[in-house]
Amino acid sequence: MLGQLGYLVSESFRGWKQHRTVILPSLVTIFLCSLLLASSSLFLGGAMRVIDTEKTLYTIEAFLPGPIPDDSVAAVRSRLLHMKHVDSVEYVSADSALADFRRHFSGDMLDLVDDNPIPPFFRIKLDDRSKTPVDLIELRRSVARDGVFEEVQAPVDWVNRIAEWKFKMVFWPVTICVLLLVTLSLIICNSVRLSLLSRKLLVENMKYAGGSTFFIQFPFVLEGFAQGLFGSVSAVIVLWMVVDAVTESFPIVGSYVDGFGGILFLVVFAVSILSAYFSFHTVRGFLKIKRNEQE
Structure with a gap:
């Protein structure tokens, strides 16, 4: 069993070298999508903190x-x-x-x-x-009419600005994250499909030799998982370095990226699992087609 597992692992990584013309563009695209996904998630987290801070402005x-x-x-x-x-x-x-x-x-x-x-x-x-801009302005005017106070202050401009941009600060990062996840799914499916086509004869021989579904699927699933893991970890390292440099230059940004490590871990986990799942889905669909052709 261990010998077979070792063979499957070596077969999955052997494909990286043999099919690098397919794997390399896929890795680069996964890296870029993961970088944008992590950046959008980080921005979304910062936007949620700004929205929470808005409550204290009233x-x-x-x-x-x-x-x-x-x-x-x-x-x-x-x-x-x-x-x-x-x-x-x-x-x-x-x-x-x-x-x-x-x-x-x-x-x-x-x-x-x-x-x-x-x-x-x-x-x-x-x-x-x-806690709305209209009520804040109304109350400020009521307090000013009391006649006891020399000056009445309220962060009306900031409240109006946040209220105006609140929807956009949440909608666009969420939309971008969803689109990037869909893009990553298509990229992984396409990469695995090309890898399957280039190793079509090997897969068919393994099937005719009595290889189990797990034995055929495992190298491709591991290959997809490794692509997602490598691409997302590389993107996370780059983004971590950028954020660290920004927070060092502008310490006030640090309060809005608190818990940043958890967001990066979720991005790596999501991209890796997504890559493994769609690799599994693509290989299963391929084997199902071959099974129907034989029947």
Whole structure:
């Protein structure tokens, strides 16, 4: 049994050398398709993270002209909570705002001033049902009409931009991934079919000699799996190097490609299994045709 398995494995890789004019273009195409597939999957993952981040953008910051008494804070907070679309209201004192600024940014610019330049403010978050650009603009206007606040800020431009591109950021990567998987299937089927035609006499002799279906199919399935594995791993290595260089130059990109290794593993797994399956499917169809011809 082990001797037969060794023969089948050697036969599958012998085809790489004997039929390199068929295998090489197939490998190059699988590499390019895998590279595009991994890139599209990575972009889709980043787009989903952007969409998740969008939920945190539905926040309004209403700045006060200066510190106010605690009873006034409670009164203003109560008025804001009763406004439409409001989920929660948080009061941030000037000292808390300054400490938060120092945690996220360099304090060099604050050293140029003597006092705390950051005023106290209320952070207002919208409820889940109202997280739309229209409701954000409406609530910002309602807060501004209160008359207590010196300035009311909300990331309206970013929210509008993400809402406008949300569908495209998901639709196109998914469409490209599906098209690439179909393309890979056709490439593998064509490559195996050409390999079968070039080894047609060998396959027929194996069948006439009493070779089992497994004995005939195994070299072609292993050959297809190896093509998918080699092409996808090569593509993943190239993309990994590119992403690593980009994240090193732009660290902010790192938060959007977190878990990138899992996506690359799925791409390699999908391409390899897809290659093996369609190799099996093509060989089975070929043997079925031959069986019908004999009958």
